[in-house]
Amino acid sequence: MTSDAAPSNTAGAVTDLVPLLPDELAALLAEAGEPPYRGRQVFAWVHARRATSIDAMTDLPKALRAWLGTRCLVSRIEPVEVLSSADGTRKLLFDDGAGGLYNSVIMPSPDRVTLCISSQVGCRMACGFCLTGCMRFRRNLTAAEIAGQVLAAARILDAEGAVPEPAHREAERIRSGSQERGAGRSERSWNLRDATVGVPATPEPPGGARRSGTGAGPAPGGPQPGRTRPAHVSNVVFMGMGEPLDNFDEVVRAVRLITHREGLRVAPRRTTVSTVGLLPEMRRFLEAGTGASLALSLCATTDEVRSRVVPASRRYPLDAVVDALRGMPLPHGHSYTIEYQLIPGVGASVEDARRLSRMLSLFPNKVNLIPFNPWPGAPFREPTPAEVEAFRAVLAEKHHRVTVRWSRGRDIGAACGQLGGGERRGPEGGETR
Ligand code: SF4
Numbered sequence: 001m002t003s004d005a006a007p008s009n010t011a012g013a014v015t016d017l018v019p020l021l022p023d024e025l026a027a028l029l030a031e032a033g034e035p036p037y038r039g040r041q042v043f044a045w046v047h048a049r050r051a052t053s054i055d056a057m058t059d060l061p062k063a064l065r066a067w068l069g070t071r072c073l074v075s076r077i078e079p080v081e082v083l084s085s086a087d088g089t090r091k092l093l094f095d096d097g098a099g100g101l102y103n104s105v106i107m108p109s110p111d112r113v114t115l116c117i118s119s120q121v122g123c124r125m126a127c128g129f130c131l132t133g134c135m136r137f138r139r140n141l142t143a144a145e146i147a148g149q150v151l152a153a154a155r156i157l158d159a160e161g162a163v164p165e166p167a168h169r170e171a172e173r174i175r176s177g178s179q180e181r182g183a184g185r186s187e188r189s190w191n192l193r194d195a196t197v198g199v200p201a202t203p204e205p206p207g208g209a210r211r212s213g214t215g216a217g218p219a220p221g222g223p224q225p226g227r228t229r230p231a232h233v234s235n236v237v238f239m240g241m242g243e244p245l246d247n248f249d250e251v252v253r254a255v256r257l258i259t260h261r262e263g264l265r266v267a268p269r270r271t272t273v274s275t276v277g278l279l280p281e282m283r284r285f286l287e288a289g290t291g292a293s294l295a296l297s298l299c300a301t302t303d304e305v306r307s308r309v310v311p312a313s314r315r316y317p318l319d320a321v322v323d324a325l326r327g328m329p330l331p332h333g334h335s336y337t338i339e340y341q342l343i344p345g346v347g348a349s350v351e352d353a354r355r356l357s358r359m360l361s362l363f364p365n366k367v368n369l370i371p372f373n374p375w376p377g378a379p380f381r382e383p384t385p386a387e388v389e390a391f392r393a394v395l396a397e398k399h400h401r402v403t404v405r406w407s408r409g410r411d412i413g414a415a416c417g418q419l420g421g422g423e424r425r426g427p428e429g430g431e432t433r
Contacts, residue, residue, distance in 0.1 A: 047263030089409030120242025146254035245281035335364035353394035
Protein backbone atom coordinates (compact mmCIF):
# COMPACT_ATOMS: atom_id res chain seq x y z
CA MET A 1 0.00 0.00 0.00
CA THR A 2 1.09 3.50 -0.69
CA SER A 3 -0.17 5.80 1.95
CA ASP A 4 0.81 9.28 2.91
CA ALA A 5 -0.54 8.72 6.36
CA ALA A 6 -2.57 6.63 8.67
CA PRO A 7 -5.96 6.37 7.02
CA SER A 8 -7.95 7.67 9.95
CA ASN A 9 -9.21 11.21 10.15
CA THR A 10 -6.27 12.36 12.18
CA ALA A 11 -2.78 10.93 12.38
CA GLY A 12 -1.39 12.33 15.59
CA ALA A 13 -2.01 16.04 15.25
CA VAL A 14 -2.23 15.84 11.48
CA THR A 15 -5.67 15.85 9.87
CA ASP A 16 -6.41 13.73 6.82
CA LEU A 17 -8.42 15.73 4.28
CA VAL A 18 -9.85 12.68 2.45
CA PRO A 19 -12.70 11.74 4.84
CA LEU A 20 -13.86 15.34 5.37
CA LEU A 21 -16.97 16.70 3.65
CA PRO A 22 -17.02 20.26 2.27
CA ASP A 23 -18.71 21.75 5.36
CA GLU A 24 -16.16 20.10 7.61
CA LEU A 25 -13.32 21.35 5.44
CA ALA A 26 -14.83 24.84 5.52
CA ALA A 27 -14.92 24.72 9.34
CA LEU A 28 -11.29 23.60 9.37
CA LEU A 29 -10.21 26.33 6.98
CA ALA A 30 -12.13 28.98 8.91
CA GLU A 31 -9.41 28.58 11.53
CA ALA A 32 -7.06 30.01 8.92
CA GLY A 33 -9.48 32.87 8.26
CA GLU A 34 -10.58 31.44 4.91
CA PRO A 35 -14.08 32.01 3.44
CA PRO A 36 -16.55 29.08 3.35
CA TYR A 37 -16.12 28.39 -0.38
CA ARG A 38 -12.59 27.13 0.29
CA GLY A 39 -14.11 23.99 1.78
CA ARG A 40 -15.70 23.07 -1.55
CA GLN A 41 -12.54 24.03 -3.38
CA VAL A 42 -10.32 21.73 -1.32
CA PHE A 43 -12.91 18.93 -1.45
CA ALA A 44 -12.96 19.16 -5.26
CA TRP A 45 -9.17 19.03 -5.35
CA VAL A 46 -9.13 15.81 -3.34
CA HIS A 47 -12.10 13.96 -4.85
CA ALA A 48 -12.75 15.40 -8.33
CA ARG A 49 -9.22 16.36 -9.29
CA ARG A 50 -7.58 13.49 -7.35
CA ALA A 51 -4.89 15.63 -5.79
CA THR A 52 -2.62 13.45 -3.68
CA SER A 53 -0.75 16.27 -1.99
CA ILE A 54 -1.49 19.75 -0.73
CA ASP A 55 1.21 21.14 -3.03
CA ALA A 56 -0.82 19.95 -6.00
CA MET A 57 -3.68 22.35 -5.10
CA THR A 58 -2.14 25.07 -7.18
CA ASP A 59 -5.00 27.57 -7.16
CA LEU A 60 -4.96 27.87 -3.38
CA PRO A 61 -3.01 30.86 -2.02
CA LYS A 62 0.56 29.93 -1.20
CA ALA A 63 0.10 30.94 2.44
CA LEU A 64 -2.93 28.68 2.75
CA ARG A 65 -1.03 25.74 1.26
CA ALA A 66 1.73 26.37 3.77
CA TRP A 67 -0.85 26.50 6.60
CA LEU A 68 -2.42 23.23 5.42
CA GLY A 69 0.98 21.64 4.98
CA THR A 70 1.78 21.97 8.65
CA ARG A 71 -1.55 20.56 9.84
CA CYS A 72 -3.03 18.30 7.17
CA LEU A 73 -2.27 15.63 4.61
CA VAL A 74 -4.01 13.76 1.82
CA SER A 75 -3.98 10.02 2.49
CA ARG A 76 -3.76 7.78 -0.52
CA ILE A 77 -4.17 4.07 -1.02
CA GLU A 78 -2.79 2.31 -4.07
CA PRO A 79 -3.19 -1.36 -4.97
CA VAL A 80 -0.17 -3.53 -4.28
CA GLU A 81 -1.31 -5.73 -7.12
CA VAL A 82 -3.82 -5.70 -9.95
CA LEU A 83 -5.12 -8.92 -11.48
CA SER A 84 -6.71 -8.67 -14.91
CA SER A 85 -9.29 -11.16 -16.11
CA ALA A 86 -9.80 -12.30 -19.66
CA ASP A 87 -13.26 -10.71 -19.49
CA GLY A 88 -11.91 -7.20 -18.72
CA THR A 89 -12.57 -7.35 -14.98
CA ARG A 90 -9.74 -6.16 -12.76
CA LYS A 91 -9.20 -7.01 -9.12
CA LEU A 92 -7.25 -4.52 -7.03
CA LEU A 93 -5.53 -5.76 -3.88
CA PHE A 94 -4.80 -3.26 -1.13
CA ASP A 95 -2.52 -3.79 1.85
CA ASP A 96 -4.14 -2.61 5.07
CA GLY A 97 -0.75 -1.82 6.58
CA ALA A 98 -1.02 -4.55 9.21
CA GLY A 99 -0.52 -7.67 7.12
CA GLY A 100 -4.08 -7.76 5.82
CA LEU A 101 -5.40 -7.39 2.30
CA TYR A 102 -8.68 -6.10 1.00
CA ASN A 103 -10.07 -5.93 -2.52
CA SER A 104 -11.94 -3.87 -5.06
CA VAL A 105 -13.15 -5.11 -8.44
CA ILE A 106 -13.49 -2.93 -11.55
CA MET A 107 -16.15 -4.33 -13.90
CA PRO A 108 -16.43 -2.52 -17.21
CA SER A 109 -19.41 -3.03 -19.48
CA PRO A 110 -20.60 -1.22 -22.62
CA ASP A 111 -22.45 1.54 -20.81
CA ARG A 112 -20.91 1.73 -17.35
CA VAL A 113 -17.98 1.00 -15.09
CA THR A 114 -19.05 -0.68 -11.87
CA LEU A 115 -16.70 -0.78 -8.91
CA CYS A 116 -17.26 -3.33 -6.15
CA ILE A 117 -15.62 -2.17 -2.92
CA SER A 118 -14.84 -3.56 0.53
CA SER A 119 -15.92 -2.11 3.86
CA GLN A 120 -14.03 -4.42 6.23
CA VAL A 121 -10.95 -6.63 6.24
CA GLY A 122 -12.58 -9.99 6.89
CA CYS A 123 -16.17 -10.23 8.08
CA ARG A 124 -18.04 -11.15 11.24
CA MET A 125 -21.09 -12.58 9.44
CA ALA A 126 -19.50 -15.95 8.51
CA CYS A 127 -21.76 -16.70 5.54
CA GLY A 128 -20.99 -20.26 4.45
CA PHE A 129 -21.03 -19.49 0.73
CA CYS A 130 -18.51 -16.66 0.93
CA LEU A 131 -14.74 -16.93 1.10
CA THR A 132 -14.50 -13.74 3.15
CA GLY A 133 -16.89 -15.31 5.65
CA CYS A 134 -14.38 -18.09 6.20
CA MET A 135 -11.68 -15.62 7.24
CA ARG A 136 -11.27 -14.12 10.63
CA PHE A 137 -12.46 -10.55 11.05
CA ARG A 138 -9.49 -8.19 11.18
CA ARG A 139 -10.88 -4.66 11.28
CA ASN A 140 -13.26 -2.08 9.88
CA LEU A 141 -12.02 0.07 7.04
CA THR A 142 -12.16 3.81 7.55
CA ALA A 143 -14.20 6.12 5.33
CA ALA A 144 -10.89 7.31 3.83
CA GLU A 145 -9.98 3.74 2.91
CA ILE A 146 -13.46 2.98 1.54
CA ALA A 147 -13.69 6.14 -0.56
CA GLY A 148 -9.97 5.70 -1.25
CA GLN A 149 -10.77 2.52 -3.21
CA VAL A 150 -12.95 4.58 -5.54
CA LEU A 151 -10.24 7.23 -5.84
CA ALA A 152 -7.64 4.55 -6.60
CA ALA A 153 -9.82 3.04 -9.32
CA ALA A 154 -10.57 6.50 -10.70
CA ARG A 155 -6.84 7.26 -10.89
CA ILE A 156 -6.28 4.03 -12.85
CA LEU A 157 -9.04 4.97 -15.29
CA ASP A 158 -7.75 8.56 -15.46
CA ALA A 159 -4.28 7.30 -16.35
CA GLU A 160 -5.69 5.22 -19.16
CA GLY A 161 -7.24 8.32 -20.64
CA ALA A 162 -10.09 8.24 -23.08
CA VAL A 163 -11.55 4.99 -24.29
CA PRO A 164 -13.34 4.15 -27.53
CA GLU A 165 -16.93 5.20 -27.65
CA PRO A 166 -19.36 2.31 -28.09
CA ALA A 167 -19.96 1.66 -31.76
CA HIS A 168 -23.73 2.15 -31.47
CA ARG A 169 -23.28 5.56 -29.86
CA GLU A 170 -20.84 6.59 -32.53
CA ALA A 171 -23.36 5.50 -35.16
CA GLU A 172 -26.15 7.43 -33.40
CA ARG A 173 -24.00 10.52 -33.27
CA ILE A 174 -23.21 10.33 -36.97
CA ARG A 175 -26.89 9.75 -37.78
CA SER A 176 -27.93 12.77 -35.73
CA GLY A 177 -25.28 14.94 -37.32
CA SER A 178 -23.82 15.82 -33.96
CA GLN A 179 -20.36 14.64 -34.89
CA GLU A 180 -19.38 18.06 -36.18
CA ARG A 181 -20.56 19.81 -33.04
CA GLY A 182 -18.33 17.55 -30.96
CA ALA A 183 -15.36 17.74 -33.27
CA GLY A 184 -12.37 19.49 -31.92
CA ARG A 185 -13.24 18.80 -28.32
CA SER A 186 -10.14 17.34 -26.86
CA GLU A 187 -10.18 14.22 -24.73
CA ARG A 188 -9.07 16.24 -21.76
CA SER A 189 -11.90 18.71 -22.16
CA TRP A 190 -14.34 16.16 -20.79
CA ASN A 191 -14.95 16.68 -17.15
CA LEU A 192 -16.98 15.13 -14.37
CA ARG A 193 -20.10 16.90 -15.48
CA ASP A 194 -20.11 14.96 -18.72
CA ALA A 195 -22.12 11.78 -18.98
CA THR A 196 -20.57 9.13 -16.82
CA VAL A 197 -20.09 6.36 -19.29
CA GLY A 198 -17.12 4.10 -19.56
CA VAL A 199 -16.10 1.39 -21.93
CA PRO A 200 -12.64 0.36 -20.89
CA ALA A 201 -12.96 -3.29 -21.94
CA THR A 202 -9.22 -3.42 -21.53
CA PRO A 203 -7.79 -5.46 -24.36
CA GLU A 204 -6.42 -8.65 -22.90
CA PRO A 205 -4.05 -11.11 -24.44
CA PRO A 206 -5.69 -14.41 -25.20
CA GLY A 207 -5.13 -16.95 -22.49
CA GLY A 208 -6.75 -15.36 -19.50
CA ALA A 209 -5.65 -13.57 -16.37
CA ARG A 210 -2.85 -11.07 -16.38
CA ARG A 211 -0.90 -9.64 -13.47
CA SER A 212 0.54 -6.18 -13.22
CA GLY A 213 2.17 -4.09 -10.56
CA THR A 214 -0.18 -1.32 -9.61
CA GLY A 215 -2.50 -1.06 -12.56
CA ALA A 216 -1.63 2.56 -13.21
CA GLY A 217 -0.73 3.48 -16.73
CA PRO A 218 -2.40 3.08 -20.05
CA ALA A 219 -4.31 0.00 -21.01
CA PRO A 220 -2.47 -2.36 -23.28
CA GLY A 221 -2.66 -0.98 -26.74
CA GLY A 222 -3.83 2.40 -25.40
CA PRO A 223 -6.95 4.18 -26.55
CA GLN A 224 -8.11 3.20 -30.00
CA PRO A 225 -8.27 5.67 -32.85
CA GLY A 226 -11.66 7.22 -33.49
CA ARG A 227 -14.05 9.04 -31.20
CA THR A 228 -13.37 8.56 -27.55
CA ARG A 229 -14.67 9.51 -24.15
CA PRO A 230 -13.20 9.02 -20.70
CA ALA A 231 -13.94 6.06 -18.47
CA HIS A 232 -15.31 6.90 -15.03
CA VAL A 233 -16.53 4.87 -12.14
CA SER A 234 -20.27 5.20 -12.75
CA ASN A 235 -21.65 2.62 -10.29
CA VAL A 236 -20.41 1.58 -6.86
CA VAL A 237 -21.57 -1.53 -5.04
CA PHE A 238 -20.66 -2.38 -1.46
CA MET A 239 -20.42 -6.10 -2.16
CA GLY A 240 -16.73 -6.68 -1.58
CA MET A 241 -15.28 -7.85 1.71
CA GLY A 242 -17.31 -7.17 4.82
CA GLU A 243 -20.87 -6.44 5.91
CA PRO A 244 -21.21 -2.69 5.24
CA LEU A 245 -23.86 -2.07 7.89
CA ASP A 246 -21.59 -3.64 10.50
CA ASN A 247 -19.31 -0.65 9.87
CA PHE A 248 -22.17 1.81 9.79
CA ASP A 249 -20.71 5.25 10.45
CA GLU A 250 -17.69 4.86 8.18
CA VAL A 251 -19.82 3.43 5.37
CA VAL A 252 -22.39 6.24 5.58
CA ARG A 253 -19.59 8.80 5.50
CA ALA A 254 -17.97 7.01 2.56
CA VAL A 255 -21.28 7.03 0.65
CA ARG A 256 -21.58 10.78 1.20
CA LEU A 257 -18.01 11.28 -0.04
CA ILE A 258 -18.42 9.09 -3.12
CA THR A 259 -21.74 10.60 -4.19
CA HIS A 260 -20.97 14.25 -3.51
CA ARG A 261 -21.61 16.57 -6.46
CA GLU A 262 -18.33 18.41 -5.97
CA GLY A 263 -16.35 15.18 -5.87
CA LEU A 264 -16.51 11.81 -7.59
CA ARG A 265 -20.17 12.38 -8.50
CA VAL A 266 -21.28 8.76 -8.47
CA ALA A 267 -25.07 9.04 -8.57
CA PRO A 268 -26.64 8.00 -5.24
CA ARG A 269 -29.03 5.67 -7.06
CA ARG A 270 -26.05 4.03 -8.69
CA THR A 271 -24.51 3.39 -5.29
CA THR A 272 -25.72 0.19 -3.65
CA VAL A 273 -25.10 -1.00 -0.13
CA SER A 274 -25.67 -4.74 0.24
CA THR A 275 -26.49 -6.36 3.58
CA VAL A 276 -27.29 -9.82 4.90
CA GLY A 277 -30.27 -8.18 6.60
CA LEU A 278 -29.24 -6.30 9.76
CA LEU A 279 -32.67 -4.78 10.30
CA PRO A 280 -31.94 -2.00 12.81
CA GLU A 281 -29.03 -0.79 10.70
CA MET A 282 -31.13 -0.98 7.52
CA ARG A 283 -33.64 1.37 9.15
CA ARG A 284 -30.86 3.69 10.29
CA PHE A 285 -29.36 3.66 6.83
CA LEU A 286 -32.61 4.71 5.18
CA GLU A 287 -33.08 7.40 7.83
CA ALA A 288 -29.57 8.72 7.13
CA GLY A 289 -30.94 9.91 3.78
CA THR A 290 -27.89 9.27 1.62
CA GLY A 291 -30.12 8.36 -1.34
CA ALA A 292 -28.07 5.20 -1.94
CA SER A 293 -29.88 1.97 -2.72
CA LEU A 294 -30.14 -0.93 -0.30
CA ALA A 295 -29.75 -4.53 -1.42
CA LEU A 296 -30.64 -7.56 0.66
CA SER A 297 -28.56 -10.68 0.23
CA LEU A 298 -30.51 -13.95 0.51
CA CYS A 299 -29.62 -17.55 -0.21
CA ALA A 300 -32.49 -19.57 1.25
CA THR A 301 -36.25 -19.38 1.67
CA THR A 302 -36.64 -21.06 5.06
CA ASP A 303 -35.27 -19.87 8.39
CA GLU A 304 -33.90 -23.31 9.15
CA VAL A 305 -31.65 -23.38 6.08
CA ARG A 306 -30.86 -19.66 6.08
CA SER A 307 -29.70 -19.62 9.69
CA ARG A 308 -27.46 -22.61 9.00
CA VAL A 309 -25.72 -20.95 6.04
CA VAL A 310 -25.85 -17.34 7.27
CA PRO A 311 -25.46 -17.49 11.06
CA ALA A 312 -25.97 -13.75 11.46
CA SER A 313 -29.49 -14.09 10.09
CA ARG A 314 -30.70 -15.98 13.20
CA ARG A 315 -31.46 -12.65 14.82
CA TYR A 316 -33.76 -11.65 11.97
CA PRO A 317 -36.10 -14.40 10.72
CA LEU A 318 -37.46 -14.07 7.21
CA ASP A 319 -40.93 -13.02 8.38
CA ALA A 320 -39.39 -10.17 10.36
CA VAL A 321 -37.27 -9.14 7.38
CA VAL A 322 -40.26 -9.11 5.04
CA ASP A 323 -42.38 -7.17 7.56
CA ALA A 324 -39.61 -4.64 7.95
CA LEU A 325 -39.16 -4.21 4.21
CA ARG A 326 -42.89 -3.65 3.83
CA GLY A 327 -42.88 -1.05 6.57
CA MET A 328 -39.73 0.94 5.87
CA PRO A 329 -40.37 4.08 3.83
CA LEU A 330 -38.26 4.06 0.67
CA PRO A 331 -37.24 7.18 -1.23
CA HIS A 332 -39.62 7.87 -4.11
CA GLY A 333 -39.13 5.47 -6.99
CA HIS A 334 -36.75 3.19 -5.09
CA SER A 335 -37.19 -0.52 -4.63
CA TYR A 336 -35.10 -3.07 -2.79
CA THR A 337 -32.67 -5.20 -4.71
CA ILE A 338 -32.63 -8.82 -3.66
CA GLU A 339 -29.26 -10.43 -4.33
CA TYR A 340 -30.26 -14.09 -4.30
CA GLN A 341 -27.39 -16.57 -4.23
CA LEU A 342 -28.40 -19.69 -6.12
CA ILE A 343 -26.76 -22.56 -4.26
CA PRO A 344 -27.86 -26.12 -5.02
CA GLY A 345 -28.90 -27.91 -1.85
CA VAL A 346 -29.49 -24.59 -0.05
CA GLY A 347 -32.13 -22.58 -1.88
CA ALA A 348 -32.01 -23.25 -5.61
CA SER A 349 -34.95 -25.63 -6.10
CA VAL A 350 -38.17 -24.82 -7.90
CA GLU A 351 -39.95 -25.03 -4.54
CA ASP A 352 -37.55 -22.37 -3.21
CA ALA A 353 -38.36 -20.21 -6.23
CA ARG A 354 -42.08 -20.46 -5.42
CA ARG A 355 -41.50 -19.55 -1.76
CA LEU A 356 -39.29 -16.64 -2.82
CA SER A 357 -41.97 -15.46 -5.23
CA ARG A 358 -44.53 -15.34 -2.40
CA MET A 359 -42.12 -13.24 -0.32
CA LEU A 360 -41.34 -10.91 -3.18
CA SER A 361 -44.98 -10.12 -3.77
CA LEU A 362 -45.07 -8.28 -0.42
CA PHE A 363 -42.69 -5.34 -1.02
CA PRO A 364 -41.20 -3.40 -3.97
CA ASN A 365 -38.15 -5.17 -5.32
CA LYS A 366 -36.10 -6.41 -8.19
CA VAL A 367 -34.17 -9.68 -8.03
CA ASN A 368 -30.66 -10.50 -9.13
CA LEU A 369 -30.00 -14.23 -9.24
CA ILE A 370 -26.32 -14.90 -8.59
CA PRO A 371 -25.25 -18.45 -9.41
CA PHE A 372 -22.87 -19.62 -6.68
CA ASN A 373 -19.20 -19.19 -7.60
CA PRO A 374 -17.13 -22.00 -6.15
CA TRP A 375 -13.72 -21.53 -4.57
CA PRO A 376 -11.21 -24.15 -3.44
CA GLY A 377 -12.64 -25.98 -0.46
CA ALA A 378 -16.14 -24.54 -0.89
CA PRO A 379 -18.80 -26.83 0.58
CA PHE A 380 -21.23 -26.17 -2.27
CA ARG A 381 -21.28 -26.66 -6.02
CA GLU A 382 -22.31 -24.17 -8.65
CA PRO A 383 -25.76 -24.59 -10.21
CA THR A 384 -26.12 -25.87 -13.75
CA PRO A 385 -27.53 -23.50 -16.38
CA ALA A 386 -30.70 -25.61 -16.40
CA GLU A 387 -31.14 -25.17 -12.64
CA VAL A 388 -30.63 -21.42 -12.97
CA GLU A 389 -33.12 -21.17 -15.79
CA ALA A 390 -35.73 -23.24 -13.97
CA PHE A 391 -35.50 -20.92 -10.95
CA ARG A 392 -35.58 -17.78 -13.07
CA ALA A 393 -38.57 -19.02 -15.05
CA VAL A 394 -40.69 -19.47 -11.91
CA LEU A 395 -40.07 -15.85 -10.89
CA ALA A 396 -40.53 -14.50 -14.41
CA GLU A 397 -43.86 -16.33 -14.75
CA LYS A 398 -45.03 -14.45 -11.66
CA HIS A 399 -43.93 -11.15 -13.26
CA HIS A 400 -41.10 -10.39 -10.87
CA ARG A 401 -38.29 -8.23 -12.19
CA VAL A 402 -35.54 -10.84 -12.33
CA THR A 403 -32.06 -10.85 -13.85
CA VAL A 404 -29.44 -13.57 -13.78
CA ARG A 405 -26.05 -12.09 -12.87
CA TRP A 406 -23.36 -14.43 -14.08
CA SER A 407 -20.34 -13.22 -12.18
CA ARG A 408 -17.29 -11.94 -13.96
CA GLY A 409 -13.64 -12.25 -13.07
CA ARG A 410 -13.84 -15.88 -11.96
CA ASP A 411 -10.39 -16.62 -13.41
CA ILE A 412 -8.84 -14.10 -10.98
CA GLY A 413 -10.97 -14.90 -7.93
CA ALA A 414 -12.92 -11.66 -8.33
CA ALA A 415 -16.42 -13.10 -8.69
CA CYS A 416 -19.14 -12.65 -6.11
CA GLY A 417 -18.33 -14.71 -3.02
CA GLN A 418 -14.74 -15.37 -4.13
CA LEU A 419 -13.09 -12.36 -2.53
CA GLY A 420 -10.64 -13.40 0.15
CA GLY A 421 -7.01 -12.59 0.66
CA GLY A 422 -7.46 -11.03 4.08
CA GLU A 423 -3.92 -11.80 5.13
CA ARG A 424 -0.69 -11.36 3.27
CA ARG A 425 1.43 -14.45 3.01
CA GLY A 426 5.08 -14.75 2.13
CA PRO A 427 7.36 -12.26 0.44
CA GLU A 428 5.15 -12.05 -2.62
CA GLY A 429 2.15 -11.07 -0.58
CA GLY A 430 -0.06 -13.59 -2.32
CA GLU A 431 -3.60 -14.28 -1.34
CA THR A 432 -4.47 -16.74 1.32
CA ARG A 433 -6.49 -18.99 -0.92
S1 SF4 B 1 -21.42 -12.54 2.05
FE1 SF4 B 1 -20.93 -10.48 2.80
S2 SF4 B 1 -21.73 -10.48 4.90
FE2 SF4 B 1 -21.56 -12.66 4.29
S3 SF4 B 1 -19.50 -13.28 4.99
FE3 SF4 B 1 -19.30 -12.60 2.85
S4 SF4 B 1 -18.69 -10.46 3.04
FE4 SF4 B 1 -19.56 -11.05 5.02
